[in-house]
Amino acid sequence: MDNKDISTLHASCIRFMPLVTQYNHTFLSLGEWWQKVTLIGKINSHSVTPTLIDDMEVTRRHFKELQANLINNLVKENIRKLELECSARAQVAIDILIRNLFERTADVGFLATDDDIRTFLRESTPTEQQHQAIVDRLHEYTTKYSVYDEILILDTKGRVRVNLDETNQVVSSNDPLIRETLETTQPYIETFRRSNLQSGRRAAHIFSAPIRDDERHGGNLLGVLCLCFRFEDEVNGIFANLVGEDEIIAILDQNNRVISSSNEQILPFGYRVSGSGQSGINFIELEEQNFLSHQNKTKGYQGYNGLNWLGLILRPVQKAFAEKSAATKSDAVQLQRSSIFSKTLQNIAYRAERVVDDLSLVVLNGQIVSAKRNAIEFMPVLEEIRTIGYRTKGVFDESIDDLCNTVVSSLLSDVQFQAFLAVDIMDRNLYERANDVRWWALTSCFREILAQPLRSHQDDATLASVLEYINGLYTVYTNLMLFDSNGTIVAVSNIDENHLIGQTMPDQAVIKKTLAVSDSKHYTVSPFAATPLYNGQHTYLYLTSIRAPHNNKTVGGICVVFDGKPEFLAMLQDSLPRDNNHQILSGAFGLFTDRHGLIIASTKPDLLPGQTLQLESHFFQLENGQRDSVILQYNGDQYAVGAAMSKGYREYKTTGDYQNDVLALIFVPV
Structure with missing residues (x-):
């Protein structure tokens, strides 16, 4: 967005920021009272030099400029925090889905070369026993790869030879994807739309591949394999891990239409979201409610971008800036001089201190002049000006503490979320490994x-x-x-x-x-x-x-x-917080460990797999699926640390099949 758009956004949002509104009102009240006291001073200042009044007025203007600067930074930090949180969730929603779908592209290509399926298709009139054998084999497949709710095998004429879903009564299809799959030179075709191959779905998500007599040597076409992905089931699981109170998360297709939503009453399937393609935080009105929205394109995975969908998040504007602080006041005060604060933020407190010092000198000078000129009537004015100055400084201190708290809270929320992302990616990835080995054994x-x-x-x-x-x-x-x-x-x-x-x-x-x-x-x-x-x-x-x-x-x-070393490293690197240029934050690093601190993977060169992480922390006692974040010292440096304990994915590590708790840790220097 350009500066005009940003200014409009700030102006629109400020009334929904309770603390900012409170401090702004307090500053305005103090400013009005200062003006009144100054006016009284002018009326009663016949015995006082005009420069004294001018000095007080200059000091008041400095305070006013600093107040505007502070309020502006409070607004910026609140919006920045919101944008970081929303962007992270929208990005994760689409990228987690794309990672999952990437695995499907290998599945369909491999299953299309299954010898049992080929043998079955070569039979023009298979026996009931042969038919049941293929059905049983495909059931074995979906038992392991539970991300599929239907598998269809069709011949080259579009006739359904086998399908698993007994409620799906399709016997033949002229869906264009069949011809497209038979004619493609690509390993697979991905389709998302209505299809009579799954007529009970408002949209079927199908990965299809040609079945050839010998795939490796360009054999004759035997038919088409269709793997039907459990799209709604998968995205609902993603949404459940990401959506906050009153939030809505959705996936948009390449035409900006909703294909899945965590709240279809407000954001229904098929709704075209206006303003799609714009960057940053935007306003959107739905069902007579105002929301702030953020959308993200997928970063892709190993060159795969799927069907170019978007992740979208909406927050009601009335609740978007509610205080949900993860930081303590001591954290905020302790880190006011930290590198996580911009120089502008660090200078506000310093400048406020200087303005109060200047005001004290002005008042002291006024008292001396008033005493020399026996201007007793001007003394109460000076005392009231001093009182207003200290009250203003007190409001500055309190609001700066809140500003720091907002920044630290944002950072702690961010590292906690990134740790969850890392361990979730790991669980999902290793779920596929457990599936692969069992299927290939058959x-x-x-x-x-x-x-x-x-x-x-x-x-x-x-x-x-x-x-x-x-x-x-x-x-x-x-x-x-x-x-x-x-x-x-x-x-x-x-x-x-x-x-x-x-x-x-x-x-x-x-x-x-x-x-x-x-x-x-x-x-x-x-x-x-x-x-x-x-x-x-x-x-x-x-x-x-x-x-x-x-x-x-x-x-x-x-x-x-x-191939654990590069794969785990990539998972951690994909999960580390990044700056506005999409570069990993300087000094940030991530780890996977077990409950005893055994390092599984690390982005820090001096922390190697097989070593034990020396960290006295309650993190290792977190329950499965639990997250946390704190400010702590590690090797003499101070970090914001996010942690998340694995909880498994689908049947993996959730059904007694296998137990291996993994802790993800994200460190960001502060």
């Missing part, structure tokens, strides 16, 4: 080959080839490996680590637990520790058993090596 060729009493070189080459293909789609792993029932590695996805083939998997306790997994629901995760499977660095390994296709006997297992 790959038919893995089960069939490992179930054989003897394997040929061609069998091992097939296993390696499939692993390599999967790893090419899912790049968050440095290696995928298969091992037999003795724990011996038989195939890897990373040809640079072929030397591992024939070796025994490390950490036999984890392998023993993995081989004991007797169904497709469960998995194991290694402790966060250094492992030779990750070049001696710390990471997590996700593992599960592989069972024979006919008798369910355990014939081996699969292990995926999460």
